Amino acid sequence: MAAAPVVVPRMKLGSQGLEVSAQGLGCMGMSTYYGPPKPEPDMIELINHAVAAGVTFLDTSDSYGPHTNELLLGKALQGAVMEKVQLATKFGVTSAYGKLDFRGDPAYVRAACEGSLRRLGVDCIDLYYQHRVDTRVPIEVTVGELKNLVEEGKINYIGLSEASASTIRRAHAVHPITAVQLEWSLWSRDVEESIIPTCRELGIGIVAYSPLGRGFFSSGAKLIDSLSEQDIRKNMPRFQPENLNKNIQVFERVNEMARRKGCTPSQLALAWVHNQGSDVCPIPGTTKIVNFNQNVRALSVKLTPDEMLELESSASADNVQGDRHSHIAYTWKNSETPPLSSWKSE
Structure with a gap:
């Protein structure tokens, strides 16, 4: 007998009124970074399948491609489908002359927004994040332009991504921040020290990207064998041989617990994020409908406090080897911006 479909609940994201599906869909890997772009018809089918299943909170960025992921969503979400979704996109990551850069100056913010509106085919973006903080521009200036928009x-x-606690506070004082997007999973937990408490104090929703450890908690070491040469995960420290041998042990502990729970390791890892609180929305990405269906079923996996502790012990900081990025590492730790008094508008 086929399993009954999972009803995807709704949640309030932040305290300004935005309501989204309790699990979102990260769309980045459909177009870039995780190997070559996937076939457009297949991705449009996946996006429409997700919306029909109740996952209506879709996440993209102008840097994914660049631009091609927003164009994909614009094609997929035409007509009545667009009315059902909550669309989040981002600005601020640029690649000029092959070098990664971040921008938050008002002229760029406005131009980036206009570009995203055109590509997505909408008049208004539901949630607009600063993808990475520009440390040359006071956060008050960037958020001031977002307030104008x-x-x-x-x-x-308005949202922020990979911002420090102090940056979040300064931004929130200019205009309420609805959500902060950050990497949060069983093996990326340092945001719990100050960023998560700050968001909760200010009533800001938490959007967890890479909740499956960039796919590691789906298949463990097998993931590495399946990656193309264009996949950025090949260069990430945690997937390097000197770290992978230790991290495989983390996966095996999670996998063993999943067997006892009667679910997959990815469902267990995702359920751990869901169990962090009603203000947390994970946005696992996938390019396959079968994996999407599996991820949605994580919503029905319930964990006791003891099981949460067992999971956290299995994937403690002492057990996880390697940084989470090979570049722009720990960007939120370096997201301080100059004081507003230093800014001279052009």
């Missing part, structure tokens, strides 16, 4: 009806809600 809200007042003009071009965006509904």
Whole structure:
């Protein structure tokens, strides 16, 4: 007998009124970074399948491609489908002359927003994040321009990604921040020290990207064998041989617990994120409908406090080897911006 479909609940993200599906869909890997772009018809089918299943919170960025992921979503979400979704995109990551850069100056913010509106085919973006903080521009200046875009009806809600606690506070003082997106999973937990408490104090929703450890908690070491040469995970420290041998042990502990629970390791890892609180929305990405269906079923995996502790012990900081990025490492730790008094508008 086929399993009954999972009903995807709704949740309030932040305290400004945005309501989304309790699990989102990260769309990055459909177009870039995790190997070559996937076939467009297949990705449009996946996106529409997700929306029909109740996963209506979709995450993209102008840097994915660049631009091609937003264009994909614009094609997939035409007509009545667009009315059902909560669309989040981002600005601020650029690649000029082959070098990664971050921008948050007002002129760039406005131009980036206009570009995303065109590519997505919408008049207003539901949630607009600063993808990475520009440490040359006071955060008050960047958020001030985002506030203008809200007042003009071009965006509904403002978000930050990979921002420090102090940056979040400064931004929130200019205009309420609805959500902070950050990497949070069983093996990426340092945000729990100050960023998560700050978000909760200020009533800011938490959006967890890479909740499956960039796919590691789906298949363990087998993941590495399946990656193409264009996949950025090949260069990530945790997937290097000197770290992978230790990290495989983490996966095996999670896998053993999943067997006892009667679920997959990816469902267990995702359920751990869901169990962090009603203010947390994970956005696992996938390019396959079968994997999407498996991820949605994580919503029905319930964990006791003892099981949460067992999972956390299995994937403690002492057991996980390697940084989470090979570049822009720990960007939130370096996201301090100059004081507003130092800014001279052009």
